[in-house]
Amino acid sequence: MIALFITFFAAVVILFLGLNKKESSFSNLAVVALMASSICSFCNAKGLCNFAILESWVPANMMLFGYSEHMFASLLAFISAVIVFAFRKNDNLGTDQLGLIMFSLCGAFMMISYQHIVMLFLGIEVLSIPLYVLAGSKKDSLASNEASLKYFLMGAFSTGIFLLGTAFIYGGTGSLELEMMGIKPSFMHAMEGMPIPTLINAGLILMSVGLLFKVAAAPFHFWAPDVYEGSPNRTTVFMATIVKITAFVAFNKLLSTFGGIHNTWSGWLCVLGMITIVWGNLAGLVQNGVKRTLAFSSIAHAGYLVMFLLILDESKTWILWYYGFAYALASVLVFLISHQSTTDKNPVGFDMFNGLSKRSPWVAFALVVGVLSMAGIPISAGFDAKFYLFSFAWQSSPWLVGVGLLGSAISIGYYFKFIKHSFLVKVDGDETAVEYNDKGLMMLIAALLLLAGAMPWVLLKWVF
Amino acid sequence: MEIILIPIIAALVTAGLGKRSNVWISTLLSLIPLAVLYTYFTRFGVDNGWKTIFDLTWISENIRFTLGFDGLTGMLLLLTNLMVPVIVMAGIRDDENRVKLTALTLFMQGALNGVFMAQDGLMFYIFWELALIPIYFITLTMSGENAFKITLRFFLYTFIGSLAMLASLLYLFLHTANYSFSFEALRAVELSRIESIWVGAGILLAFVVKIPLLPFHSWQADTYTHSPAAGSMLLSGIMLKMGLYGLLRWYLPLAPESIEFFQPWIIGLSVAGVLYGALIAIRQKDMKRLIAFSSLSHVALIAAGIFTLTAEGLEGGVLQMFVHGVNVIGLFLVVELIEKSTGTRLLGELGGLAKSNRSFMIFFMLLALGTVAVPFTNGFPGEFMLLKAVYMYNPNMALLAGLTIIFCAVYIFRMVQFSMFGEGKHEVLSLKWNEYVAFGILSVAVLLIGFVPQLFIDVVHSSILQIVTWVSEAKGVLS
Numbered sequence: 001m002i003a004l005f006i007t008f009f010a011a012v013v014i015l016f017l018g019l020n021k022k023e024s025s026f027s028n029l030a031v032v033a034l035m036a037s038s039i040c041s042f043c044n045a046k047g048l049c050n051f052a053i054l055e056s057w058v059p060a061n062m063m064l065f066g067y068s069e070h071m072f073a074s075l076l077a078f079i080s081a082v083i084v085f086a087f088r089k090n091d092n093l094g095t096d097q098l099g100l101i102m103f104s105l106c107g108a109f110m111m112i113s114y115q116h117i118v119m120l121f122l123g124i125e126v127l128s129i130p131l132y133v134l135a136g137s138k139k140d141s142l143a144s145n146e147a148s149l150k151y152f153l154m155g156a157f158s159t160g161i162f163l164l165g166t167a168f169i170y171g172g173t174g175s176l177e178l179e180m181m182g183i184k185p186s187f188m189h190a191m192e193g194m195p196i197p198t199l200i201n202a203g204l205i206l207m208s209v210g211l212l213f214k215v216a217a218a219p220f221h222f223w224a225p226d227v228y229e230g231s232p233n234r235t236t237v238f239m240a241t242i243v244k245i246t247a248f249v250a251f252n253k254l255l256s257t258f259g260g261i262h263n264t265w266s267g268w269l270c271v272l273g274m275i276t277i278v279w280g281n282l283a284g285l286v287q288n289g290v291k292r293t294l295a296f297s298s299i300a301h302a303g304y305l306v307m308f309l310l311i312l313d314e315s316k317t318w319i320l321w322y323y324g325f326a327y328a329l330a331s332v333l334v335f336l337i338s339h340q341s342t343t344d345k346n347p348v349g350f351d352m353f354n355g356l357s358k359r360s361p362w363v364a365f366a367l368v369v370g371v372l373s374m375a376g377i378p379i380s381a382g383f384d385a386k387f388y389l390f391s392f393a394w395q396s397s398p399w400l401v402g403v404g405l406l407g408s409a410i411s412i413g414y415y416f417k418f419i420k421h422s423f424l425v426k427v428d429g430d431e432t433a434v435e436y437n438d439k440g441l442m443m444l445i446a447a448l449l450l451l452a453g454a455m456p457w458v459l460l461k462w463v464f
Numbered sequence: 465m466e467i468i469l470i471p472i473i474a475a476l477v478t479a480g481l482g483k484r485s486n487v488w489i490s491t492l493l494s495l496i497p498l499a500v501l502y503t504y505f506t507r508f509g510v511d512n513g514w515k516t517i518f519d520l521t522w523i524s525e526n527i528r529f530t531l532g533f534d535g536l537t538g539m540l541l542l543l544t545n546l547m548v549p550v551i552v553m554a555g556i557r558d559d560e561n562r563v564k565l566t567a568l569t570l571f572m573q574g575a576l577n578g579v580f581m582a583q584d585g586l587m588f589y590i591f592w593e594l595a596l597i598p599i600y601f602i603t604l605t606m607s608g609e610n611a612f613k614i615t616l617r618f619f620l621y622t623f624i625g626s627l628a629m630l631a632s633l634l635y636l637f638l639h640t641a642n643y644s645f646s647f648e649a650l651r652a653v654e655l656s657r658i659e660s661i662w663v664g665a666g667i668l669l670a671f672v673v674k675i676p677l678l679p680f681h682s683w684q685a686d687t688y689t690h691s692p693a694a695g696s697m698l699l700s701g702i703m704l705k706m707g708l709y710g711l712l713r714w715y716l717p718l719a720p721e722s723i724e725f726f727q728p729w730i731i732g733l734s735v736a737g738v739l740y741g742a743l744i745a746i747r748q749k750d751m752k753r754l755i756a757f758s759s760l761s762h763v764a765l766i767a768a769g770i771f772t773l774t775a776e777g778l779e780g781g782v783l784q785m786f787v788h789g790v791n792v793i794g795l796f797l798v799v800e801l802i803e804k805s806t807g808t809r810l811l812g813e814l815g816g817l818a819k820s821n822r823s824f825m826i827f828f829m830l831l832a833l834g835t836v837a838v839p840f841t842n843g844f845p846g847e848f849m850l851l852k853a854v855y856m857y858n859p860n861m862a863l864l865a866g867l868t869i870i871f872c873a874v875y876i877f878r879m880v881q882f883s884m885f886g887e888g889k890h891e892v893l894s895l896k897w898n899e900y901v902a903f904g905i906l907s908v909a910v911l912l913i914g915f916v917p918q919l920f921i922d923v924v925h926s927s928i929l930q931i932v933t934w935v936s937e938a939k940g941v942l943s
Contacts, residue, residue, distance in 0.1 A: 378590035384523055387586075394638060409627065423605060424612060457521045
């Protein structure tokens with residue numbers, strides 16, 4: 001709850017103070033606020049400080065921050081802080097975009113801590129509406145406008161489907177509270193011979209469609225490549241990391257509620273996971289644009305995370321936390337480097353990395369670490385994340401794990417394009433020379449990925 | 465732990481210093497682990513099994529970061545940490561790639577030390593892959609025109625092999641009582657014969673690709689020929705031993721029920737490889753390619769000896785692993801020096817080098833004699849033990865494999881003759897201090913092992929007995 005308060009008030013303050021000022025002069029303030037909410041959530045989870053007075057502000061049957069919710073809030077705020085800091089150098093007039101990012105994050109906090117479907121719906125909207133605006137924030141770019149419109153239309157449509165599902169669920173279970181909702185179907189299932197009402201099944205499928213849209217899982221992923229490509233880089237990273245992690249946390253909560261009847265929904269979810277992994281990786285292989293490749297990579301990652309939904313063990317949320325941590329940091333790193341490598345001459349293709357190892361060896365090193373972590377190569381955090389996920393999902397969905405392993409093998413094909421272009425392709429002359437800012441930040445993230453990869457247990461012991 | 469961390473830090477220091485570092489600094493940095501290794505030998509000894517010397521909770525409570533030490537590990541560590549300084553000292557040319565190559569070699573030293581000490585299956589796999597990364601960059605960025613094609617083939621071979629090994633290890637992991645990757649836990653898993661054959665096949669695939677055995681060898685010659693000298697030395701001298709070490713340390717104890725099934729195949733393929741490598745080596749014109757095929761032939765004999773499952777075969781195998789490392793690194797160093805001063809390594813274009821540099825000739829001859837396995841050089845005792853072990857298994861096989869001694873003499877002396885004697889066409893520059901020291905280390909190793917092989921066999925004796933006991937126990941269970 002404390003994270004929500006700090007982020008919200010900081011967003012309001014930044015929005016109004018910076019009405020006519022340069023955005024870059026307020027970025028640091030936003031970073032400080034986000035870090036503060038991250039640290040406060042962490043301390044709150046660890047019991048180092050207590051903000052009970054804030055908790056009573058919303059009834060516990062609407063929103064509840066427990067240990068893992070605090071941890072996820074801490075993670076999301078931390079990643080947002082890194083994103084805002086990494087992309088702080090721009091000359092936007094007015095701080096509206098900063099404010100929108102932080103408001104969107106408030107929606108994410110609502111989504112991870114909801115106890116009532118209305119709260120989840122509110123969270124989704126609060127998360128999404130700023131993103132529709134942010135996607136189109138490059139007003140003079142056709143692609144950005146297209147991304148915004150596409151994202152808005154598809155998003156509005158999927159929210160409608162989600163709401164229809166909610167109505168069905170209400171009809172089937174008689175409640176929208178998370179605790180009450182699961183009781184009836186589980187009870188019915190336990191009694192032999194009692195069929196589960198079609199309303200519940202249909203409602204669950206429709207609600208899942210809404211959430212699968214948010215995580216960009218196949219077959220609801222069609223918006224992702226275009227939107228990711230068209231949006232400004234900062235918004236793309238935000239969508240690829242924060243939105244994805246948040247939606248999975250919310251989705252996991254919803255499905256755990258219906259854990260009693262998991263054999264009615266685990267089948268199709270498993271198949272969707274397989275399709276997502278295979279499609280994301282195969283389509284990733286044939287892309288030419290860096291951002292499109294990363295978009296398909298993020299689709300594939302959504303497929304891997306479907307495994308997590310099928311584990312159905314309350315005590316295993318740390319897997320999602322660790323996966324989110326590894327995936328988000330690596331994404332920020334790769335997006336940041338490709339953002340800074342973009343030139344007028346090489347706007348989208350992999351050519352932007354040509355000769356990077358000669359031009360700027362440390363940046364090339366950081367890029368390799370980020371890409372290898374996404375691919376899941378050992379001693380990067382991505383490897384441990386995949387290892388935990390796959391080995392715990394083995395019991396519940398062995399076939400999906402098999403497809404996941406296959407998909408990881410395929411994915412090496414497109415991740416190595418980054419390495420190939422930055423190490424192998426020689427360039428004559430230095431016409432493509434780009435100044436890299438924030439080399440320190442890049443190295444820091446790379447070091448964090450390697451350290452967390454080499455000693456994951458130290459981190460997890462500390463966090464969970 | 466120090467022995468893994470120090471080379472990696474040394475690699476970072478070298479990369480950080482850039483052009484300011486020189487061969488002195490990097491040689492000194494690469495020698496530190498040797499001192500650490502000495503303390504390991506004195507502190508932990510080589511008897512009483514595979515002792516855990518470092519233990520840390522890593523990925524979960526039961527997947528731990530554990531390092532072990534015993535005679536077998538010690539022997540391979542000695543090879544790594546003795547040969548890497550030689551490579552760093554003399555095997556790296558002073559050109560634009562020097563810093564990169566030195567840093568990657570030092571990094572490799574750390575990763576290899578990890579491979580030989582890892583006591584946890586997952587850790588073994590990770591270090592195995594980590595050791596692949598530097599050599600991947602070396603071949604990719606420094607081996608001329610066809611770099612990408614060569615590297616891709618090499619990478620695909622080894623990567624598919626590693627994935628098969630990972631799958632087998634994961635299968636064992638999922639069948640352990642408490643989801644543990646530790647060597648003991650993996651060994652305790654009871655497998656049926658069919659399961660064991662599949663698990664064994666996965667583990668074997670990684671190792672036979674790396675060794676390489678006959679049908680999996682096609683990556684080898686091109687990679688060795690086109691890599692810079694340091695890369696060839698690392699690959700043939702040390703990395704290849706990872707495969708043989710893996711056979712001894714991981715394959716035999718983990719899937720002993722499958723050995724009976726694979727034994728005739730592996731020995732048959734090895735003996736075929738011995739002859740095939742030797743016959744092709746005779747026809748080679750490029751010295752590096754010649755050494756590559758000679759290495760294929762020698763290493764296949766080691767694999768055959770290991771698969772006879774006798775203590776003699778295993779001990780001879782370990783001894784020969786060390787010896788082959790010394791000899792092949794020496795020969796590649798010779799070729800590197802010849803190429804550096806004459807600009808060619810084709811036998812037809814060389815000749816009469818002995819006249820220009822006598823001490824170089826002596827070192828070359830010593831290494832050549834060692835490779836041919838003349839008595840009182842290092843090749844003899846190991847090869848003798850291996851052939852004897854193969855003879856006990858099947859006399860006809862030993863007869864065929866024994867031909868390698870003749871063939872080896874033919875191609876090695878052909879190489880010496882065409883490059884060193886006859887009409888003088890080129891000159892070898894006089895050796896510098898670092899090359900003298902490198903050749904000195906190699907020569908001492910050649911003669912020392914030749915005269916007192918027992919010194920080295922005693923180091924690995926108790927580890928080998930342990931492995932042989934495990935294997936024979938498993939056979940007892942079956943029959």
